[in-house]
Amino acid sequence: MDTARSFTPVHAGDIGAFDHEADVLVAGFGCAGAAAAYEAATAGAEVLVLERAGGPGGSSAMSGGELYLGGGTAVQRACGYDDSADNMFAFLRVALGPHADEEKLRLYCDGSVEHFEWFRERGLTFNPSLYEGQSWMPPTQDGLMWLGENAYPYDVVADAVPRGHRPATESYGGWMLMEKLVAAATEAGTRQHADTRATGLVLDGGAVVGLVARKYGERVTYRARRAVVLTTGGFVDDEGMLADHAPMLLGHGKVSAGLDDGSGIAMGMAIGAATRGMSVTQIAASILPAMICRGMLVNSRGQRFINEDVYPGLASVAAVRHQPAPHWVIIDEEGYEDIPQRDLWNVRPAFVDETLSGLEKDLGLPPGALESTVATYNEHAERGEDPYFHKNARWLRPLRPPFAAIDPRRGFEPGGEGGGSSTGVSGFTLGGLRTTTDGAVLDVSGNVIDGLYAAGRASSGMHGEGYISGTSLGDGTFFGRRAGRAAAAGRRDG
């Protein structure tokens, strides 16, 4: 047996004297753990965070740092956009669906402005300017970006306003987010044990009263006077759990800091906790938003399948999950030249050809496939229409020779999401422990497990089968805060 993968619970009676204790134990010091620790400590609890790595941050610190927020934040208003909680809800229930958790989503939208201000109070700065380009990750310090809100059908179900909130730094901003959150938790009194990997829950009857962990090969025991909060992240780094629950990510790149080992989920399952949405994944293919808008994305048969101006994660899911591979980006010279350098990320064509029939041969497509697809596209684009997929008219223009095909399997050079995988595709998991809106973990019979909370990607949050950038950091911190407050209010102080 691989002891690194043992999550068997321990009974309190078998421990005797615990090595350490606190009111609230938090396992994992990413964004959800930091938010939970801050709130629990601020509510007066003595909080101790166990972190497997040598220091805090986790996958949150490696992320882009976008926070999906709205409902009328100061940044939205400064950029001239009116938003409301209802409008945000109308968008997200479709964008994160089908089967979004509407109860969690409602709370998240209603609390979004307050959550935004909470980040500002923790010292995070968001500049009052909108990035106008199409990008996974703006290279500017603009505080706001579009995440597909202005694309069909989202512009029909809700008023189109941008909600991607970005800390004031270029490109990846997760490090800055975590720097502020960890500082806030620490200043509130949270202690941290690093290099300490939680491996199992401690039970007293049916209640969770602590954690056992490994530190430098030794077992260490922790008593929780009030509650344990699991914020260990998802399971993209555990191949066994991927095979059992989300095999579509096998073989692809991992959006993580390398320690999303699913241990919190497994510790919960080991005592009978329920899970939800374990097969749901976020997926990013190496397709440039600024490029597919101006051209088209086709499958291995040369067929289009989506309006290319949607949030690029959605186009990625549509391709990788639902369309035969390989996928190709087709664009003409005029479109390629029109892409601003800052949004081009050094992506170069795999093939260039004067004719579509030549490009079909280069790509191994059925003869006539691209000619037919482009002819149909051009015929409608002349009139500013896309009756098949409803790409916004501002991107519609007939494609003319010479043509180019880009191979997303090559990834982005250098770096960028997907750049680290041989498939050009990378992702992470969204499923996890089933929780109440306060983060209490439920067992398979639907009962709350006394003393156990979870948040972030160790839990299943507000997502159904859809995803938008910033909703994982957003839901991790929002429901992490709620879990921290509920854990601090735990009743086992004796």
Add this chain to the structure above:
Amino acid sequence: MDTARSFTPVHAGDIGAFDHEADVLVAGFGCAGAAAAYEAATAGAEVLVLERAGGPGGSSAMSGGELYLGGGTAVQRACGYDDSADNMFAFLRVALGPHADEEKLRLYCDGSVEHFEWFRERGLTFNPSLYEGQSWMPPTQDGLMWLGENAYPYDVVADAVPRGHRPATESYGGWMLMEKLVAAATEAGTRQHADTRATGLVLDGGAVVGLVARKYGERVTYRARRAVVLTTGGFVDDEGMLADHAPMLLGHGKVSAGLDDGSGIAMGMAIGAATRGMSVTQIAASILPAMICRGMLVNSRGQRFINEDVYPGLASVAAVRHQPAPHWVIIDEEGYEDIPQRDLWNVRPAFVDETLSGLEKDLGLPPGALESTVATYNEHAERGEDPYFHKNARWLRPLRPPFAAIDPRRGFEPGGEGGGSSTGVSGFTLGGLRTTTDGAVLDVSGNVIDGLYAAGRASSGMHGEGYISGTSLGDGTFFGRRAGRAAAAGRRDG
């Protein structure tokens, strides 16, 4: 709390005197339970089966009764087909994949001829004749049918031989299969408690030593001297479990006898058992194999997406899981008239039109969508080719006016799979408890749970993400037998 959904385990020490006991307890008297009970009893164990319904049969008895068997059975040989275990394996690892359990699959293919003979020894008859039509369910007593083995790409990865084995009765044959298996288990000495719903496992330390159940509202306790075998079926009838694990089936019809409540899976999860593939589902849309072969299947944009001569469950999955709805079957008058009455199932066109542009309007498709798709199809069909999807040349013929569109949402009339749902789609779940090849249930740390076995759709079997008719009855009985033998060999006789 809904006590009908409580699966909390009970500790043996809290029970005192058990109401009943046996060497091996089996929960659920469908095909896997009957096979397990037969083998355990034949191996000398005292076997007691608990069944929630008033009598045995379960969803197996309501099923078509096809058994996916091969490797050179007497029926295959009588019909003139050479097959081997390797050839069967080559087909199934692709057809049940990606991510089929190759260890289980290998055993299944290697043991398939023996398993076929086991059914015959239990009194089941398979006539030595092949049904030549294209159908979900032949109306004849032919003992063999094709299940897509002769369609691309399966005819490339393996030699095409038919493996759908059918008991000697018209149409649905599950009742006959279960009649024989229940009789065999009973003659071997198995006792049955009907109207008895197992609700929780009894634990002694980490070992499973019994079951608690409800009968007419009262709790009844059962001790297992050797082992418990969970064969309670899948979870398509539990809306909560569907929402958490396989939401794509929400709102669709259920292929079950109404009691696939996931209780065995939940009882296992309640003590920390691992699961696998909980999001995997079989799906049947109301599309007639004999009709789509002769015409085409298109999505809401008028695009084809699969060679229409595949196993119709695969075409259903391709449509429902991956293509925008509504889906349409397009055929011309000549093709419609060519369908044998016995394979037509009274399915009638929703729209008939002299022109494709007229049909596009009827169906609300983008203008030119069907004209383009049919023109491409016809151009290649003239030459007996289908370069996009590789439908077999015997089905290729240009489609000519007048044209018809069939709406699969209408279901089959009368009855037929999908007929009972408002969407024309129905399905069942394939995920469940993670087991060894002998049916021992594993916990989330990968350790065998002492005294606990599972088979059939309460477990995750040899399936990856694909499905073929007859592989669920096949895997349920094959691994049910193995679980029964292993349970009977249990070591807790004292």
